[in-house]
Amino acid sequence: MKCRRCRGPAVIEVRRHNAAYCKECFFHVFRAQVKRAIAQYDMLARSDRILVAVSGGKDSLALWDVLLELGYDVTGLYLGLGIEAYSTRSGEASKAFAADRGADLVVVDLERDYGYDIPTAGKRGSRSTCAVCGLSKRYVFNRAALEGGFDVVATGHNLDDEAATLLGNTLRWQTEYIARQSPALPAKEGMVKKVKPLFRLSELETAAFAFLRGIDYVVEECPLVAGNTQLRYKDAMNAIEADSPGTKAQFLLGYLDRGLPLFRSEDSAVLAFCENCGQPTTGQFCAFCRARAQILGERLTPFDDAAIEEELADEVMPVEIYEGSM
Amino acid sequence: MKCRRCRGPAVIEVRRHNAAYCKECFFHVFRAQVKRAIAQYDMLARSDRILVAVSGGKDSLALWDVLLELGYDVTGLYLGLGIEAYSTRSGEASKAFAADRGADLVVVDLERDYGYDIPTAGKRGSRSTCAVCGLSKRYVFNRAALEGGFDVVATGHNLDDEAATLLGNTLRWQTEYIARQSPALPAKEGMVKKVKPLFRLSELETAAFAFLRGIDYVVEECPLVAGNTQLRYKDAMNAIEADSPGTKAQFLLGYLDRGLPLFRSEDSAVLAFCENCGQPTTGQFCAFCRARAQILGERLTPFDDAAIEEELADEVMPVEIYEGSM
Numbered sequence: 001m002k003c004r005r006c007r008g009p010a011v012i013e014v015r016r017h018n019a020a021y022c023k024e025c026f027f028h029v030f031r032a033q034v035k036r037a038i039a040q041y042d043m044l045a046r047s048d049r050i051l052v053a054v055s056g057g058k059d060s061l062a063l064w065d066v067l068l069e070l071g072y073d074v075t076g077l078y079l080g081l082g083i084e085a086y087s088t089r090s091g092e093a094s095k096a097f098a099a100d101r102g103a104d105l106v107v108v109d110l111e112r113d114y115g116y117d118i119p120t121a122g123k124r125g126s127r128s129t130c131a132v133c134g135l136s137k138r139y140v141f142n143r144a145a146l147e148g149g150f151d152v153v154a155t156g157h158n159l160d161d162e163a164a165t166l167l168g169n170t171l172r173w174q175t176e177y178i179a180r181q182s183p184a185l186p187a188k189e190g191m192v193k194k195v196k197p198l199f200r201l202s203e204l205e206t207a208a209f210a211f212l213r214g215i216d217y218v219v220e221e222c223p224l225v226a227g228n229t230q231l232r233y234k235d236a237m238n239a240i241e242a243d244s245p246g247t248k249a250q251f252l253l254g255y256l257d258r259g260l261p262l263f264r265s266e267d268s269a270v271l272a273f274c275e276n277c278g279q280p281t282t283g284q285f286c287a288f289c290r291a292r293a294q295i296l297g298e299r300l301t302p303f304d305d306a307a308i309e310e311e312l313a314d315e316v317m318p319v320e321i322y323e324g325s326m
Numbered sequence: 327m328k329c330r331r332c333r334g335p336a337v338i339e340v341r342r343h344n345a346a347y348c349k350e351c352f353f354h355v356f357r358a359q360v361k362r363a364i365a366q367y368d369m370l371a372r373s374d375r376i377l378v379a380v381s382g383g384k385d386s387l388a389l390w391d392v393l394l395e396l397g398y399d400v401t402g403l404y405l406g407l408g409i410e411a412y413s414t415r416s417g418e419a420s421k422a423f424a425a426d427r428g429a430d431l432v433v434v435d436l437e438r439d440y441g442y443d444i445p446t447a448g449k450r451g452s453r454s455t456c457a458v459c460g461l462s463k464r465y466v467f468n469r470a471a472l473e474g475g476f477d478v479v480a481t482g483h484n485l486d487d488e489a490a491t492l493l494g495n496t497l498r499w500q501t502e503y504i505a506r507q508s509p510a511l512p513a514k515e516g517m518v519k520k521v522k523p524l525f526r527l528s529e530l531e532t533a534a535f536a537f538l539r540g541i542d543y544v545v546e547e548c549p550l551v552a553g554n555t556q557l558r559y560k561d562a563m564n565a566i567e568a569d570s571p572g573t574k575a576q577f578l579l580g581y582l583d584r585g586l587p588l589f590r591s592e593d594s595a596v597l598a599f600c601e602n603c604g605q606p607t608t609g610q611f612c613a614f615c616r617a618r619a620q621i622l623g624e625r626l627t628p629f630d631d632a633a634i635e636e637e638l639a640d641e642v643m644p645v646e647i648y649e650g651s652m
Contacts, residue, residue, distance in 0.1 A: 170496055171566070171573055173580035175588065232569050236562045240497070243558050247497055254499035262501065262588045 005029070012208050016246045023212050030209045033200045034066050041184035043195035044152060050074040051106070051150040053141050054097070056090030056218045058210035059156030061097055063198055065213055067154065068101055075150070079140050080109035081133065082117025086223055093218050106148060108140050116295045122224065124295045129224045132291055139288035143279060145192040152193040160203040162196065163248045164233040166255055171233075179267035182260065188271060190280035202248070275302035331355070338534050342572045349538050356535045359526045360392050367510035369521035370478060376400040377432070377476040379467050380423070382416030382544045384536040385482030387423055389524055391539055393480065394427055401476070405466050406435035407459060408443025412549055419544050432474060434466050442621045448550065450621045455550045458617055465614035469605060471518040478519040486529040488522070489574045490559040492581055497559075505593035508586065514597060516606035528574070601628035 003022040010020035054060040098105035122129030187193040274286035329348040336346035380386040424431035448455030513519040600612035
């Protein structure tokens with residue numbers, strides 16, 4: 001087979017494009033898809049400080065690699081989940097990648113910084129392991145970005161991830177979730193901008209890219225993910241894709257083109273701030289603080305303005321506090 | 327296992343309802359679902375003349391059976407498709423059912439009445455066999471109902487059929503098709519009202535109902551349907567359903583509840599009348615006449631008003647035509 005671009009010997013076939021490429025041309029095509037995604041959704045600016053969430057897997061390391069190659073100001077964020085040997089290897093792969101490229105890496109550890117790990121969370125909380133893991137990641141990514149002064153969080157979600165999520169949300173007609181499934185979510189108060197520059201690229205393509213780029217990524221799946229609903233949706237999509245190549249891309253891109261506009265009115269969440277941690281939420285306490293309290297067996301208490309005033313009244317106030325009123 | 331309603335010995339388990347029933351109670355529950363569908367979508371009135379499209383299979387004969395039992399004024403319509411032994415057996419099963427119940431049956435034959443059969447259509451036309459078959463059925467059902475003075479056409483589409491169709495339309499985000507996928511489509515000029523009273527019942531339930539009612543239906547699938555896209559969507563839905571019972575119903579009923587309202591604005595088709603046959607269409611000629619002309623190797627010519635006027639001018643007009651103007 002010959003490369004579609006340079007007519008040299010091809011090393012990879014992209015069936016849904018009915019094309020094959022040599023290594024360098026595949027890199028070119030891959031990066032072009034990322035550039036197209038970034039431009040289409042106005043994801044990243046040259047002046048942005050970007051935080052890329054890395055798991056040590058193919059997708060997130062491929063994304064970090066591409067963004068560095070494209071010259072963006074990008075820092076990695078690794079979140080330690082405490083999933084035994086899997087997490088150890090994931091952390092090592094992320095650190096080795098950063099060291100190789102001389103790139104910055106922020107490390108957050110759930111156990112060290114928040115008092116629990118994912119295996120414990122899966123056993124103690126009322127949520128499934130994957131649900132509490134997803135919730136923890138979203139929370140930590142946003143908080144770390146805000147606290148580190150980053151403009152945007154980039155994640156390595158690929159076409160297969162996004163199509164499977166969309167299928168799950170659509171099978172349940174969770175219209176609010178469907179409405180929010182965009183490759184770029186703008187910043188709101190307390191919520192940093194979030195982007196998914198790999199959404200046009202399939203899992204097979206990101207794996208091939210990482211492999212051909214010589215990235216040393218963790219191949220194994222998370223050991224807790226087996227039988228996960230998302231994987232079943234991926235299986236269903238893959239079964240259909242095998243018979244009709246292109247269905248996955250058609251489903252996701254068709255949604256973004258023709259579906260999403262119809263769902264816009266459904267994204268009606270009104271944000272307040274969590275009375276425990278101050279991060280955005282739709283309720284009194286955010287889902288993260290509620291889950292964490294359940295896992296740690298703690299009770300959540302709101303900031304009590306009256307109680308705080310009483311405490312203050314008992315204290316001798318430093319002079320400068322009274323200056324304005326005196 | 328015991329019947330949920332009467333505590334007698336159960337003969338059928340309905341897994342998504344987590345319930346089992348004896349024969350008579352299953353009939354009751356099945357008919358209750360049909361009554362609920364009819365009431366919810368205002369499908370049928372006692373005074374309506376109903377034409378039920380029957381294929382000789384479990385779904386359409388079960389529907390006919392239920393509607394007769396519920397006391398509706400219902401006539402069967404059998405369309406001969408010319409698919410060899412399969413069609414012969416289907417026609418016989420439909421006729422035997424009608425004779426057993428003393429019910430009326432209208433028989434249309436594609437070859438006799440329209441000059442082609444489905445195997446020929448699949449070979450000669452540009453459409454897939456299943457596409458031209460579906461098109462022919464929709465056309466003949468509507469035309470037979472209009473010409474026979476019926477108020478409504480009822481078809482035996484079940485939950486599995488509807489969920490698979492919705493999945494196919496959603497995977498392609500064919501928003502106009504999605505918008506029109508309702509269990510009841512009201513009459514428009516030239517379009518008779520169409521209803522699907524079995525949409526709340528699964529394929530397994532209609533098969534069990536037909537079997538337990540002693541209906542002699544054709545069990546075999548159409549021999550031309552193998553590998554059909556719709557069957558692949560059914561497989562994908564069944565794979566998901568096996569892991570999460572209830573997904574199919576959740577998908578279809580959730581769509582009708584929360585999805586359909588968002589798609590309403592997409593059903594923007596403006597109907598005209600086919601210049602060949604006079605039936606409703608969105609173009610100059612209807613899809614049926616275009617497909618038929620292609621299959622028969624004929625050319626379609628529009629009604630030419632000028633040419634007709636010229637022909638008329640050459641004729642000696644009978645006196646009564648001039649009466650009004652003389």
